[in-house]
Amino acid sequence: MQSRPYHHGDLRAALLVRAEETLREKGPGALSLRELARDLGVSHAAPSRHFKDKQALLDALALAGFDRLGAGLTAACGAAGDSFAEQLGALARGYVGFATANVVLLDLMYAVKHDPAASEALIAAGQRWAELAIGLIAEGQRRGEVREGPLELIGTPVFATLHGYASLAVGGMLPPEAVATGLDDVITYMLRGCAPDRP
Amino acid sequence: MQSRPYHHGDLRAALLVRAEETLREKGPGALSLRELARDLGVSHAAPSRHFKDKQALLDALALAGFDRLGAGLTAACGAAGDSFAEQLGALARGYVGFATANVVLLDLMYAVKHDPAASEALIAAGQRWAELAIGLIAEGQRRGEVREGPLELIGTPVFATLHGYASLAVGGMLPPEAVATGLDDVITYMLRGCAPDRP
DNA sequence: ACCTGAACACCGTTCAAGT
DNA sequence: ACCTGAACACCGTTCAAGT
Numbered sequence: 001m002q003s004r005p006y007h008h009g010d011l012r013a014a015l016l017v018r019a020e021e022t023l024r025e026k027g028p029g030a031l032s033l034r035e036l037a038r039d040l041g042v043s044h045a046a047p048s049r050h051f052k053d054k055q056a057l058l059d060a061l062a063l064a065g066f067d068r069l070g071a072g073l074t075a076a077c078g079a080a081g082d083s084f085a086e087q088l089g090a091l092a093r094g095y096v097g098f099a100t101a102n103v104v105l106l107d108l109m110y111a112v113k114h115d116p117a118a119s120e121a122l123i124a125a126g127q128r129w130a131e132l133a134i135g136l137i138a139e140g141q142r143r144g145e146v147r148e149g150p151l152e153l154i155g156t157p158v159f160a161t162l163h164g165y166a167s168l169a170v171g172g173m174l175p176p177e178a179v180a181t182g183l184d185d186v187i188t189y190m191l192r193g194c195a196p197d198r199p
Numbered sequence: 200m201q202s203r204p205y206h207h208g209d210l211r212a213a214l215l216v217r218a219e220e221t222l223r224e225k226g227p228g229a230l231s232l233r234e235l236a237r238d239l240g241v242s243h244a245a246p247s248r249h250f251k252d253k254q255a256l257l258d259a260l261a262l263a264g265f266d267r268l269g270a271g272l273t274a275a276c277g278a279a280g281d282s283f284a285e286q287l288g289a290l291a292r293g294y295v296g297f298a299t300a301n302v303v304l305l306d307l308m309y310a311v312k313h314d315p316a317a318s319e320a321l322i323a324a325g326q327r328w329a330e331l332a333i334g335l336i337a338e339g340q341r342r343g344e345v346r347e348g349p350l351e352l353i354g355t356p357v358f359a360t361l362h363g364y365a366s367l368a369v370g371g372m373l374p375p376e377a378v379a380t381g382l383d384d385v386i387t388y389m390l391r392g393c394a395p396d397r398p
Numbered sequence: 399a400c401c402t403g404a405a406c407a408c409c410g411t412t413c414a415a416g417t
Numbered sequence: 418a419c420c421t422g423a424a425c426a427c428c429g430t431t432c433a434a435g436t
Contacts, residue, residue, distance in 0.1 A: 027311075028311075103311055104311065107310075107311055110366065110367075110370050110372070111306075111370070112226075112227075112302055112303065112306055112369065112370055112371075119371065123371055123372060126372050127372070130372075152377075152381075153384050154388070156364075156367075156373065156381055156384065156385065157360060157364070157384065157385045157388035157389070159363070159367065160359075160360050160361075160363035160364035160367055160385060161356060161359050161360040161363055162359075162363065163363040163366065163367060164358070164359035164360055164361065164362040164363020164364070164366070165355075165356070165359035165363070167309065167362065167363070167366060168309075168358065168359055168362060170311065171309050171310070171311055172311075172318065172322055173309070173322060173325050173326070173329075174355065178351075182351075182355055185352050185355065185356065186355065186356045186359060189353070189356035189392040190356070190392070192391055192392045192394075193388040193389070193391045193392045195391075
């Protein structure tokens, strides 16, 4: 009876995996719960046991995306040198790298939500990685490489620059061949914005 | 025979108007061509005469959004003082203002496209307003208020910061009450990033 | 030219019923 | 607990036909 070859209470995980594949291959909006069920060899009503909604599945996907992003950024910063410039560079390259490697997923992660209840968890997830950037800035201040002041006063603009560059790049608003080289310029611009007032 | 009260060859315009209303009231994805047609009192097949696709309607909406954004920003900068700081401030407030007043539309304007042919016009429209920022920087350089260098080298980071801040704010990733006050900090951060190297 | 009506092939969601 | 099968109310798109 190996007729159910794949999911033994793991239909939930299988749905998430397959959903992300479909998203990557065929774009958003081409994702259908019924097709997902077909691909996995279950009835079209089966997914509703694991996700009450199509939106619930998308939210779970986005949440997993934030987890992977956080892990990737932590690793990238850990592998970089101690100076603020090196740390910020690693963060920036990590973020833009994740964005270009997970175009549709990033869109999903920051998608405008209309159900405020469901989006709370996503906002929290988003702020978790923002705290990574905040910590980096605090350390930079301790080293005297970052200007004084409240952490978000400098963290928010940096966060905005990074996220903005990533979404412009991913959306095709920047000449694609210039994305990698332009990032270096963005990094030095951010460093100027963070630098202490006077030498 | 006033039974067709509204559209006389203007079904196209009426569709766009109603679509944007629906988008604003009920969010994206709640937009259905059939419901649009119902609202306007035409058959469900009528819209296809004016937009070959649902996507085509969305693209037209996004394009109109860029036009309004460009007009608004031009006006805002025209009404501001001549100094680079005042011009950049006006641009920033104008952009974030448009974003918060047109949340779903902004999402649409920068949505990741998969049909590269259709998105070309949108990218061009996006770059048109970017050129406004570029011109502003060129003038700032002439005045000695902006560091020397290729225009996009300084323009792209500014563009990224602005767009990133707007999308974070709109997506609820920033505490909503801090959006307006935080913008001032972002503006001074951008000015630092643009400032000439040494006094 | 512009629109209608019917038809086709899909959806998401729900719910009794099975195991 | 987990899944099935049928049913419901909707979609987008196409296409002959009307005016």
